[in-house]
C-alpha cells in the first residue's frame with residue numbers, strides 16, 4: 001500500500017519542505033520508491049530537484065513532480081500514486097484552497113512549527129481542517145506536530161514549554177517526540193546537493209541522520225497506530 005504524507009502549515013517558513021526532503025531521503029535509503037509533489041507556486045522543492053540534477057546529485061529512489069492545482073494533483077494521484085511506496089506532498093505556506101484535496105489523499109499530515117505563536121496556530125488550523133475532512137469524507141487521516149529549528153535558546157522560552165500541553169492536552173493531536181534541531185546541513189541540502197543521507201558522514205551529519213531516523217520511526221509508528229500522545233518519556 002502506498003503511504004501518503006503531506007506537510008501542511010498555513011503559516012509559511014515552518015520547515016515543511018526541509019522535513020519532507022529528509023523523510024524522503026530516509027525512505028529512499030531504505031530502498032523504497034518515493035514521489036514528492038511540489039504544490040507550492042514558489043517551486044522550492046522543484047528547484048532543489050533541478051539543482052540536484054545539474055550537480056549530478058539526484059537521489060536514487062526519489063522522483064519530484066509539480067502540481068499547482070487540486071485537479072492536476074488528483075489526476076496524478078489516481079494515475080500514479082499506486083506505483084510508489086511513499087508519496088510526500090509539499091504544500092504552500094499560504095494557499096488554503098489546496099489543503100482539503102491534499103488532506104483527502106493523505107494518511108498522515110505533518111505540521112512543522114517553530115516556537116512562534118503564529119506557527120502553532122497554523123498547525124492547529126491544519127489539524128482542524130483534517131478533522132473536518134475526516135468527518136465529512138469518512139477518512140482516517142492522522143496528524144502530528146513537528147518542532148523544528150530547535151536551539152538551546154528556544155528550549156528556554158515559555159512558548160516552548162507550553163507547546164506539549166497546548167498540542168496534546170488542549171488541542172488533542174500528536175506532538176512528535178523527535179525535535180528537529182537547527183543545523184547547517186538542513187540549510188545546505190537546499191542548495192541542490194542531494195539529500196541529507198547522501199552527504200559524507202561527519203559528526204554533524206551523523207547527528208542529523210540520527211534525528212531523521214528517529215523522526216521516520218515515529219512517522220511509521222504514527223501511521224501504524226502504535227504511537228500514542230502523552231505516553232512517551
Ligand SMILES: Nc1ncnc2c1ncn2[C@@H]1O[C@H](COP(=O)(O)OP(=O)(O)OP(=O)(O)O)[C@@H](O)[C@H]1O
Pocket residue numbers: 011012013014015016017018019040044091092093094148149150180181182183184186187188190
Ligand atoms: N532544522 C533546520 N535547521 C536549519 N535551517 C532550517 C531548518 N529547517 C528549515 N530551515 C531553513 O529555514 C528555511 C525555511 O524552511 P523550509 O523551506 O523547509 O520551510 P517551509 O515551511 O517549506 O517554508 P515555505 O512555507 O516558505 O515553503 C529554509 O531556508 C531552510 O533552509
Ligand SMILES: [Mg+2]
Pocket residue numbers: 016017018040044090091
Ligand atoms: Mg516550502
